[in-house]
Amino acid sequence: MEGNGPHDGDPGRCNVIVAGSDPVAVDAVCAKLMGFDYKKIKLIYKAFEQTMLPITFLKYEDILCVGNNPFWNKKLIEIQYNEVFHFKAPSGWVGQIELEP
DSSP states (O other): OBSSTTTSOBOOOOOOOOOOSOHHHHHHHHHHHHTBOGGGSHHHHHHHHOOSSOSOOOOGGGOEEOOSSGGGOEEGGGOOGGGSOOOOOOGGGTTTSBOOO
8 A cells, every 4th residue: 555554545556575584674675665765764774773682683785685577686775766666655754755866
């Protein structure tokens, strides 16, 4: 869902399934593919900085996307602004979490 999901949102169809063994990395990948800047979403950004009782041992720069479409087989930081889906943010977050071109 995009916009004010899950109850009042619009389906954001992109034909992509995201899965992984690290929940922070999965959230970071989803945010990027949706067109959102993970640094502007504190829940994700702070998870990478957590040193006491960490929930990830990855660094954002090390996340590698792998899929059946070779287009996506690259590091997350290499995915460019024009390659993401640009979902609508929830109404309270519009203009605050989107990636910059």
